[in-house]
Amino acid sequence: MKTKDRGCAAQRQKTATLKDKRLNRRQFILFLLIPYTLFLAPSCNTEAAFETKDVKVNMTIKNISSGFVECEFSTNKDAYYLIAIQDPWENFNPTTNQKQFMQLALDSAYAEYLIWRNDLLRKKEFNVAPFSSHSLQYGNTTRIFTGLMPDRDYWVYAFPVDPETMTPAGKLVLENVKTLFASTVEIRFEYRVRGMWDYVYPVDTLGRINSRYPYTFLTVDSAEIASSIAEYGTPVHFFTEWAIDLFQYPELADIFYGVKATENDGIKSTSKFEEGHVYYTGINGLDGLFKHLAVYKFTWHEDCVYYFHDTDSTNLFLKD
Amino acid sequence: MRNIPIRIAVIILSAAALLSSCRFRQDEFVDFMNTETTKDLKFRVISQTETDLSNGLPYNCYLPDGTRVHDLCDESLPEESQPLKKPATSSVTATAVLQDLLKYRNQNRVIEIVGTYPSTDSNGNEITLSGKVMLPKNGVPKRMILVSHYTVCSNAEAPSNCFSLEGVLVNSGYGLIIPDYIGYGVTADEVHPYLVMDLTAHNVVDMYLAVKPWLEAIGRKADDPSLDLMGYSQGGATTMAVQYLIETDYSNANDIDHIMLHRVFAGGGPYDVQATYERFVNTDTAGYPVAVPLVLQGMIKGNKLNMEFSDMMQPRLCEHMDEWINSKIYTSAQINKLIGTKVTHELLTEEAMEQKSEKVAELYKAMTLNSIIAYDWEPKASVYMMHSMDDETVPYTNATHARSHWKEANITYNFGHYGGHVLTCLRFIYAVQELLAQEEAERRKYED
Numbered sequence A: 001m002k003t004k005d006r007g008c009a010a011q012r013q014k015t016a017t018l019k020d021k022r023l024n025r026r027q028f029i030l031f032l033l034i035p036y037t038l039f040l041a042p043s044c045n046t047e048a049a050f051e052t053k054d055v056k057v058n059m060t061i062k063n064i065s066s067g068f069v070e071c072e073f074s075t076n077k078d079a080y081y082l083i084a085i086q087d088p089w090e091n092f093n094p095t096t097n098q099k100q101f102m103q104l105a106l107d108s109a110y111a112e113y114l115i116w117r118n119d120l121l122r123k124k125e126f127n128v129a130p131f132s133s134h135s136l137q138y139g140n141t142t143r144i145f146t147g148l149m150p151d152r153d154y155w156v157y158a159f160p161v162d163p164e165t166m167t168p169a170g171k172l173v174l175e176n177v178k179t180l181f182a183s184t185v186e187i188r189f190e191y192r193v194r195g196m197w198d199y200v201y202p203v204d205t206l207g208r209i210n211s212r213y214p215y216t217f218l219t220v221d222s223a224e225i226a227s228s229i230a231e232y233g234t235p236v237h238f239f240t241e242w243a244i245d246l247f248q249y250p251e252l253a254d255i256f257y258g259v260k261a262t263e264n265d266g267i268k269s270t271s272k273f274e275e276g277h278v279y280y281t282g283i284n285g286l287d288g289l290f291k292h293l294a295v296y297k298f299t300w301h302e303d304c305v306y307y308f309h310d311t312d313s314t315n316l317f318l319k320d
Numbered sequence B: 001m002r003n004i005p006i007r008i009a010v011i012i013l014s015a016a017a018l019l020s021s022c023r024f025r026q027d028e029f030v031d032f033m034n035t036e037t038t039k040d041l042k043f044r045v046i047s048q049t050e051t052d053l054s055n056g057l058p059y060n061c062y063l064p065d066g067t068r069v070h071d072l073c074d075e076s077l078p079e080e081s082q083p084l085k086k087p088a089t090s091s092v093t094a095t096a097v098l099q100d101l102l103k104y105r106n107q108n109r110v111i112e113i114v115g116t117y118p119s120t121d122s123n124g125n126e127i128t129l130s131g132k133v134m135l136p137k138n139g140v141p142k143r144m145i146l147v148s149h150y151t152v153c154s155n156a157e158a159p160s161n162c163f164s165l166e167g168v169l170v171n172s173g174y175g176l177i178i179p180d181y182i183g184y185g186v187t188a189d190e191v192h193p194y195l196v197m198d199l200t201a202h203n204v205v206d207m208y209l210a211v212k213p214w215l216e217a218i219g220r221k222a223d224d225p226s227l228d229l230m231g232y233s234q235g236g237a238t239t240m241a242v243q244y245l246i247e248t249d250y251s252n253a254n255d256i257d258h259i260m261l262h263r264v265f266a267g268g269g270p271y272d273v274q275a276t277y278e279r280f281v282n283t284d285t286a287g288y289p290v291a292v293p294l295v296l297q298g299m300i301k302g303n304k305l306n307m308e309f310s311d312m313m314q315p316r317l318c319e320h321m322d323e324w325i326n327s328k329i330y331t332s333a334q335i336n337k338l339i340g341t342k343v344t345h346e347l348l349t350e351e352a353m354e355q356k357s358e359k360v361a362e363l364y365k366a367m368t369l370n371s372i373i374a375y376d377w378e379p380k381a382s383v384y385m386m387h388s389m390d391d392e393t394v395p396y397t398n399a400t401h402a403r404s405h406w407k408e409a410n411i412t413y414n415f416g417h418y419g420g421h422v423l424t425c426l427r428f429i430y431a432v433q434e435l436l437a438q439e440e441a442e443r444r445k446y447e448d
Helices: A002-040 A098-122 A131-135 A222-232 A236-248 B004-028 B069-073 B094-101 B165-172 B197-217 B234-249 B273-283 B291-302 B315-319 B321-326 B332-339 B358-369 B397-405 B421-447
Strands: A057-064 A069-075 A080-086 A141-145 A153-162 A173-178 A188-194 A197-203 A215-221 A260-263 A278-285 A294-299 A305-308 B044-052 B109-120 B126-136 B144-148 B175-179 B227-232 B261-267 B382-388 B411-416
Touching: A057 A153, A057 A173, A069 A080, A069 A153, A080 A098, A080 A141, A098 A131, A098 A153, A131 B411, A188 A278, A188 A294, A188 B358, A197 A215, A197 A278, A197 B358, A215 A222, A215 A236, A222 A236, A222 A278, A236 A278, A260 B358, A294 A305, B069 B094, B094 B421, B109 B165, B109 B197, B126 B165, B126 B197, B144 B165, B144 B197, B144 B234, B165 B175, B165 B421, B175 B197, B197 B234, B227 B234, B227 B421, B234 B261, B234 B382, B261 B421, B273 B291, B273 B358, B273 B397, B291 B321, B291 B358, B315 B321, B321 B332, B382 B397, B382 B421, B397 B411
Parallel strands: B144 B175, B144 B227, B227 B261, B261 B382, B382 B411
Antiparallel strands: A057 A069, A069 A141, A080 A153, A153 A173, A188 A197, A188 A305, A197 A260, A215 A278, A278 A294, B044 B109, B109 B126, B126 B175
16 A cells, blocks of 8 residues: 555656646746747738848839830838939949938938928828838839930939938949930830720830830810911921920920820810811820821811821821 | 525615616617607618627628628638638738727727618619718717728628628727618619729718718717728729819818818729729739629729620620629629639630720720729828738739829828738728827827
C-alpha cells in the first residue's frame, strides 16, 4: 500500500509538475499572444498604408513626342511620391544636389496646396483633402505630360515622400528628355455624326483606337465664322488660328483620350446642332503644331448620319 | 420556512420590476404608422420594425454579392461563394471588419421604417417607389445620411426588404434614408434601369425630399440640418450623380427644396462607364459577368436606345435575361455561376466588341450620359473616395480616371490594396464610421 501510495504520490507530483510545465507553457503562449493581439493582430485600418524606408520609385519613359511625354511610375513598396516635369535649371545639377532639389520641389508643391487649402478654408469648408491626396501619387501611375514645346529639353522626375513630415523619403529618379522636333505618331482622326450626337475616333495605322494620344476638338456653326471665311475664302484659317492658340496656351485645351462621344444639345455641351445649319469640326492632336489637324464640314439634319475619314478633311494642304 | 417571506418578497419585487420594465417599453414605443400629423405627407409608412444590434447584424443582412452576412461565418461555405477571402496584399479578413463595424455602439436599437414616396420613371410618369428610413431608437439623429445602395440582384436584398449594411451607422447616432432603386421593393416587377444616373439620382433625391418633412412631423428632425451622401459600387457612382444633381438643382438657399450638403462618401464606383466597357473589351475579361447584362439592359432600356439585346449580347444571355436578371430571385453570385464564363467575347456579340461599329456608337451615347466624369462639373462639397487597387468587379481605372478628371476638387482619395470588391465595401463602411467619429471629435476640440 505504501509503495502504491508512494507511487501515487510520485505520480501526483509528476502530474503536478507536468501541469505546472503546461501552465508555464500556457503562460508563455499567453505572454506571446497578448502583445500579438494588441499590436500585431490584423485590424481594420482603412487608411492607405505607406512606407518611408527603403522606398524606390521606378520611372519608365514610354513615349516621347513633340508635344507630350508619357511616363509610367511605380514603387517597390506602398508609398507616396511626387512626380513632375519642368524646364531644366541652368548651372544646377539635380543629381549632385538631390536633397536640395527634392525639398525645393516638395516645398513648391506644398505652397500650391496651401493656397488651394486656404481658399477652401475661407469658404468655411471644414473637411479639406490632405496634401497627400491632393498633390502626391500612390500606387502605379501612368501620366501623360502635355503642353510641351517641340525640340526642347525637360526634366521628368519622381521621388518618395513622407506625407507626415513633408520630407523626401528616398532617392530622386530624374531623366532628361528632349521632345521631338516633329511628331512621329501615326494617327488619324475619324469623325461620326449621328443625329444630335457626334463621335471622335483617334485611330492608328491598323485601324485600332489609340487611347493614349491627347487631342482636343471644336465644333462651330459656319455662321459664327462667316467673317473669317469671307476674308480668307476658307474655314481653315479659323482652325489654324485655333490650333496656334492651343499650341501657345496648351493649358486652355480640354484634353481627351480615346473615343469621345458628345451630345450637342447646348445643355451638356457648349455646342448645339440646329436644323439646316452648316458646321465645321476641327480636331487637333496636342502634339506639335498642325500635325494631325483635321477639319470636317457637314450640314446638320435631325436624322443625318455621316462618317468622315481623314481623306474627307477640308484642310488637305495641312496634311503630312 | 424562515425564508418563505423573503422568497415571497423577492418574487413580488421581481414581478413588479418586470411589470415596470414592460410598462417602460410600452411607453417607449412610438407608432410611426398611425400619426395624424403625417397623413398628408408624401412619405407613407408601410411597416415599422425594431432591430437590436447588441448581438451582431441581423439575419437579413447581405453583402454586395448577395451572400448573407451570417453565412460568412460558416466555414463550410463553398470556395466560389467566398469572394471575401483574404487578399494577398492585406491581412484583414471580412469577419474581422464585420466585428469592427459594430465597434461604435452608442446605442444598439435601430428603428426601421419602410415607406413609399412619389417619384418619376424613365418615361417621366409618376411612379410610387419604396425605401427605408433607419433611425436611432433613442432621441433624434445627429445628421441624416442619404444612402445609394450597391448593386443587388434579388429583391430580398433591396433596402426595404433587408437590413442594409450601412445601417451600422445608426449605432453612432446617425439617421439613414435608403431608397430602393426602380425595379426593387414595391416596383420589383419593373426592369431596373441599371446605371441610369440621372433618373436614379432624381429618385434618390425625391425620397430625401419626401422624408425630410416627415421627420419634422414625427419630431425626429436631425440636430444638424445638413446632409451626408454615401454609396458603394453602383451606389458610389449614384452618390456622385446625386451630388451633381443637388449642387446644380438644389443649391439655391432661397428655394424651399434647398439641400445643404455636408460631406460625400463614395466607394468602388463605376464613374466612367465607357472606360469600364473598353476594359471589358480590350482585356476580353469581365471580372463580374453579371454586370454585362445588367449594364447593357440599363443602357438599352433605360436610355431607350434603338437596338435589341441580341445586337449586343450572345443568344444564351438574351434568352435568360428575364429568368436570371429580371425575376429578381437570384443573387449576383448565383447569376455569375449561371452565366458560367468571364470571357467577354462569350458574352458580347462581334459587333459589340468592335468599338467603331454603328451599334457601339449608339451604346456610347448612353455610356457618356451615365458616366459622371463625362459631366462638365466639379464637386463642391467635400468628398471622400475609396477604391481598392485589387477590385475585380469595378476596375480601378474608374478611380484613376476620377482622380485625373477632378484634379483640383476637394476630394480625399484613398486608394490602396484593400482586397476584392466585397471586402472593400466593408472597409469602406468602416472608414465612413471612423471618419464621422473623427470629425465629431475634432469639432468638439474646436468648440472647447
